[in-house]
Amino acid sequence: MARLPPGRPLVRMLRACNASKHYMSTPMFLQSRAAHTIQSHAVTKEPLPIASGLSALPNKMLGRSLLIATISSKSYLLIPCLKLLSFLSKPGRSRLLSVDKNPFIHAILRKTFYDQFCAGETRKDTVSTIKGLKDMGFRGVIMTFAKETVFDHRTKTEHGVGEALLINKEKGLPVESVNTQNADIDTWRKGTLETIDLLEGTDYLAVKLTGAGPTVTAAFADQKPLPKQMTDALDEIASKCQQRDVRILVDAESQRFQWGILDTTLNLMRKFNRSDRAIIYNTYQAYLKSTASTIQKHMEAASKENFTLGLKLVRGAYINSDERSLIHDTKEDTDSVYNTIALGALKQEIGKYGGDGLxxxxVNLFLASHNKPSVLAAHALHQSRIQVGLPTVPVGFGQLQGMSDEVSFGLLALKQKDGQTPEVYKCSTWGSMSECLAYLLRRAVENRDAVSRTGDELNALRSEAWRRMKGMFISP
Structure with missing residues (x-):
């Protein structure tokens, strides 16, 4: 049954937006660099049924999405928002400027960016959000505890590591001399275990290892062994997820810490990915020049040591803070790497592995992407190989809560050979407003850097909103 048309608040919001243009879905093909791997598996020329998909959005969510998409598509609105979020995310703000303690600032952020991209500040809020997403047809959720550390390469500073590390640096003392690291690790461990309690067997736990504090980030930065308390915490978390059949996606983070994170996660795979179903996934960022060779090295380890490689592929979200020379020169280069790895995994042909090679x-594959051509090409290739009996790998798809709903619902509208929908997940985070600020800032930056996608989203949302408005006056 179709949802009732929106009421007056949505009408007012629509009037605040620019004149609408009906969204048109046209056939799209991937970048020319990957054309040789994509053209033989091109997506169907039938347009994605975006409008009917967005009809699953409740009116309140549609209205908020329309507001955020409007802000994100207008630089004169988005840039001030970015500056404000960046300012508020710095540590040591006064009570007046605290996002947790100032009720006015908290309310504005909560009703806009936070509710759009985050699951909740409490367990109750988070459980409600998870249920709402599953009720809309998603296979499950990807949930993370928000606490993390971000290293800004330009300013050489770390954000989100807590006052202990800041005070320690000011005194010129080594990080190890502060007696709060154990508390940092324990707080992160408890928050992560609490997150697992919110999840079911169809869900993923996303883990930000830098949230464990300064001792851990220092070890990652120097590529030294983690403290035993941290390795014990990781074993406890992985064991609990294994018992509950919840899979773990270890997030990629700032490049300063990433090599240590990759090694740590690979060791967890060796221990917990002994069956054909991966429990642990590493996250590989296609925008890094080193990613293709890193994946081949990890595939070699999986092959020699007989464990399943959990491969989560993203484009990358730290372009504003990572060293630019480590990142591909153009978006087209990043797209080419992403598509080549994704389609190569689905064909079981990457580098020296597969085909006539070794x-x-x-491999278990998870494609986290808001790029419609990449997602559709991957799904089409996966289904075509299943239909003709060619080997492939299990694959799931994920988009962030509050972003690319037309891609998510479009995937859900596609039926597979067995009549089931693709495995589509929404990724979110939970925690206090201050803990989620770094996450919210990255979402805003992503919207700024993806102008064409944001424009498409805005057009799709407008089209759906006008469809509902017309339903107020036109009988079926």
């Missing part, structure tokens, strides 16, 4: 190791 046997392809066991």
């Amino acid at each position: 046997p392809f190791p066991k």
Whole structure:
């Protein structure tokens, strides 16, 4: 049954937006660099049924999405928002400027950016959000505890590590001399275990290892062994997820810490990914020049040591803070790497593995992407190989809560050979407003850097909103 048309608040919001243009979905093909791998598996020329998909959005969510998309598509609105979020995210703000303690600032952020991209500040709020997403048809959620550390390469500073590290640096003392690291690790461990309690067997736990504090980030930065308390915490978390059949996506983070994170996660795979179903996934960022070779090294380890490689592929979200020379020169280069890895994994042909080369190791693939051509090409290739009996790998798809709903619902509208929908997930985070600020800032930056996608989203949302408005006056 179709949802009732929106009421007056949505009408007022629509009037505040620019004149609407009906969204048109046209056939799209991937970048020319990856054309040789994509053209033989091009997506169907039938347009994605975006309008009917967005009809699953409740009126309140549609209205908020329309507001955020409008802000994100207008630089004169988005840039001030970015500056404000960046300012508020710095540590040591006074009570007047605290997002947790100033009720006015808290309310504005909560009703806009926070509710759009985050699941909740409490367990109750988070459980309600998870239920709402599953009721809309998603296979499950990807949930993370918000606490993390971000290293800004330009300013050489870390944000989100807590006052202990800041005070320690000011005194010129080594990080190890502060007696609060154990508390930092324990707080992160408890928050992560609490997150697992919110999840079911169809869900993923996303883990930000830098949230464990200064001792851990220092070890990652120097590529030294983690403290035993941290390795014990990781084993406890992974064991609990294994018992509950919840899979773990270890997030990619600032490049200063990433090599240590990759090694730590690979060791967890060696221990917990002993069956064909991966429990632990590493996150590989396609925008890094080193990613293709890193994946091949990890595939070699999986092949020799007989474990399943959990491969989560993203484009990358730290372009504003990571060293620019480590990142591909153009978006087209990043797109080419992403598509080549994704389609290569689905064909079981990457580098020296597969085809006429060495046997392809066991791989479970998760594609986190808001790029419609990439997602559709991957799904089409996966289904075509299943239909003709060619080997492939298990694959799931994920988009962030509050972003690319037309892609998510479009995927849900596609039926597979067995009549089921693709495995589509929404990724979110939970925690206090201050803990989520770094996450919110990255979402705003992503919207700024993806102008064409944001424009498409805005057009799709406008089209759906006008469809509902017409329903107020036109009988079926």
